Amino acid sequence: MLLARACSIHVTTIKIHQRTHSILLTLTPNLLSSISNSATMIPLPVIQRGLQTLDRSMFRTTVNVIALRIPASMTNDCKKTLGTDLLLEPKIRNVIDSDDGEKSKRLVLLNLSIKDEDLKGASEKTKTFIKEKNIELTKTHITVGYEHWTADEILRAVLPEELVDEAPSSFTTVGHIAHMNLKDEYLPYKHMIGQIIMDKNPNLRTVVNKTDSIDTTFRFFKMELLAGEDDMIAEVRESGCRFKLDFSQVYWNSRLHTEHERLVKMFSATDAVCDVMAGVGPFAMPAAKKGCMVYANDLNPSSYASMLENKVLNKIEGNLNIYNMDGRDFIRQAVKDLEASGYQRPPDSTVVVKGKKTTAKPKGAAITPDSTSGTPSTPTTSISTPISTSVTGKRSFKTFDHFVMNLPASAIEFLDAFRGLFKGRESEILEPKKQLPMIHCHCFSKSEKPEEDVRERVEAAMGGRLELDSVKLHWVRKVAPNKDMYCISFRLPAEIAFASDVKRKLETKSDSNNSSNESNITADSSTSESESVEKRPKTE
Numbered sequence: 001m002l003l004a005r006a007c008s009i010h011v012t013t014i015k016i017h018q019r020t021h022s023i024l025l026t027l028t029p030n031l032l033s034s035i036s037n038s039a040t041m042i043p044l045p046v047i048q049r050g051l052q053t054l055d056r057s058m059f060r061t062t063v064n065v066i067a068l069r070i071p072a073s074m075t076n077d078c079k080k081t082l083g084t085d086l087l088l089e090p091k092i093r094n095v096i097d098s099d100d101g102e103k104s105k106r107l108v109l110l111n112l113s114i115k116d117e118d119l120k121g122a123s124e125k126t127k128t129f130i131k132e133k134n135i136e137l138t139k140t141h142i143t144v145g146y147e148h149w150t151a152d153e154i155l156r157a158v159l160p161e162e163l164v165d166e167a168p169s170s171f172t173t174v175g176h177i178a179h180m181n182l183k184d185e186y187l188p189y190k191h192m193i194g195q196i197i198m199d200k201n202p203n204l205r206t207v208v209n210k211t212d213s214i215d216t217t218f219r220f221f222k223m224e225l226l227a228g229e230d231d232m233i234a235e236v237r238e239s240g241c242r243f244k245l246d247f248s249q250v251y252w253n254s255r256l257h258t259e260h261e262r263l264v265k266m267f268s269a270t271d272a273v274c275d276v277m278a279g280v281g282p283f284a285m286p287a288a289k290k291g292c293m294v295y296a297n298d299l300n301p302s303s304y305a306s307m308l309e310n311k312v313l314n315k316i317e318g319n320l321n322i323y324n325m326d327g328r329d330f331i332r333q334a335v336k337d338l339e340a341s342g343y344q345r346p347p348d349s350t351v352v353v354k355g356k357k358t359t360a361k362p363k364g365a366a367i368t369p370d371s372t373s374g375t376p377s378t379p380t381t382s383i384s385t386p387i388s389t390s391v392t393g394k395r396s397f398k399t400f401d402h403f404v405m406n407l408p409a410s411a412i413e414f415l416d417a418f419r420g421l422f423k424g425r426e427s428e429i430l431e432p433k434k435q436l437p438m439i440h441c442h443c444f445s446k447s448e449k450p451e452e453d454v455r456e457r458v459e460a461a462m463g464g465r466l467e468l469d470s471v472k473l474h475w476v477r478k479v480a481p482n483k484d485m486y487c488i489s490f491r492l493p494a495e496i497a498f499a500s501d502v503k504r505k506l507e508t509k510s511d512s513n514n515s516s517n518e519s520n521i522t523a524d525s526s527t528s529e530s531e532s533v534e535k536r537p538k539t540e
């Protein structure tokens with residue numbers, strides 16, 4: 001529950017000649033450092049450190065303030081003249097009713113550094129104004145509470161001294177949920193920390209702590225509730241789309257939004273895009289909204305369910321097909337289904353009959369459980385007519401323009417699924433250089449030469465060389481001090497796409513010290529396609 005944010009102001013008149021102490025609090029060095037970083041000049045009261053529950057009443061404190069008693073009509077003039085000599089404290093009014101019962105009078109509160117009737121610390125302009133206008137000075141006090149300080153200031157006040165320097169006031173949000181990553185030494189105080197974070201951030205309803213473990217397959221964090229409602233269904237917006245997701249069951253990382261946008265920008269509205277590990281759809285939804293024909297898949301049933309829901313939320317119709325299967329199987333299935341659907345990218349010279357969209361049940365399409373109805377659902381595809389033909393009159397083979405594979409710890413291992421993917425289709429793919437898809441594969445690298453490292457691993461997985469002029473390595477983000485996330489983009493080489501041997505091992509430098517471009521390629525045509533599927537990597 002959020003606390004009321006009002007602060008009460010109590011006024012006591014003290015005669016000008018009386019000497020009083022305006023601030024009676026002892027400041028520890030830590031308090032001072034927190035105060036110096038803050039916009040407030042009101043020091044925190046001395047709080048008992050190391051408690052594991054939050055007692056907000058400990059933060060109530062009173063400070064003395066010098067005030068000018070003036071006719072109400074003079075208020076604006078007075079404020080203008082006083083400038084920074086005014087009390088400028090967040091959420092505290094610096095003009096209040098006079099305490100002498102005179103409705104036509106006001107008290108204008110001065111900056112807390114002006115502690116006495118001698119106005120030491122005030123500007124000459126202020127002093128002259130007070131003297132010339134013969135203004136009465138008085139002493140009053142203000143009382144503030146827990147609501148006055150920032151989360152960081154409160155945390156620094158309540159945690160044991162030795163934990164203050166790295167007080168954890170930062171967090172990441174996913175909709176109404178804040179997730180923190182508390183170090184072990186802060187765990188005894190975790191519920192108090194969570195409560196402070198929630199109190200100080202009115203948009204939050206839930207604060208969780210990520211525990212060390214991550215679901216190895218589906219990449220979502222295990223977490224525990226620190227404060228607020230146990231409601232993990234979040235709604236977030238990205239790239240003009242809405243995403244509803246169960247944060248306790250699926251992967252979501254707002255830090256990837258630039259990467260999501262970067263790839264979607266690369267797609268043209270007439271492209272066909274295959275998102276192999278789509279999560280809840282941060283590439284797939286915006287691409288479909290843009291007009292691309294999208295096939296999106298995730299092995300996690302919760303991500304799949306979320307994609308189905310997000311498709312509706314974003315009013316996406318026939319051009320988004322959602323699957324729930326292993327990524328390696330999906331690559332082959334999606335290629336078959338796209339072809340079976342009769343999909344053809346309308347070339348510039350082809351007239352597309354607008355609005356003539358057919359819902360097709362493609363032959364061999366994956367039947368996947370629809371979590372909302374419990375009945376099987378089949379991907380639906382909108383078909384544009386007519387089907388394009390080449391200048392020679394031969395029907396051109398249309399497949400995906402882009403594959404996206406964002407499972408950075410193991411996506412490279414799935415690349416063998418592309419080997420022989422278009423075997424026997426050479427003559428239909430009229431201009432292989434242009435028509436073979438681009439693959440965007442995310443990965444991690446700890447190497448000082450990431451271009452070499454990533455390319456070698458890709459080539460090893462695919463069993464063939466990349467065409468260097470099509471390869472681009474994009475740095476995505478740092479994930480650990482010595483570990484970066486990248487996206488390697490390259491055009492599927494014809495040699496691999498049309499390979500007749502499904503499995504082929506290409507050694508990397510680390511496999512062999514004697515490597516040369518050709519000598520380290522070993523063909524293993526005895527391995528069948530089904531065997532290679534059996535040997536699929538577990539997860540990221």
Ligand SMILES: C[S@@+](CC[C@H](N)C(=O)[O-])C[C@H]1O[C@@H](n2cnc3c(N)ncnc32)[C@H](O)[C@@H]1O
Nearest residue numbers: 217218251277278279298299300326327406407
């Ligand atoms: C790092 S997340 C990326 C999700 C999404 N593309 C994004 O950018 O937010 C990787 C996703 O791969 C999914 N995944 C893990 N193993 C998979 C597999 N064998 N086949 C398909 N998807 C898989 C996980 O469930 C997870 O949603």
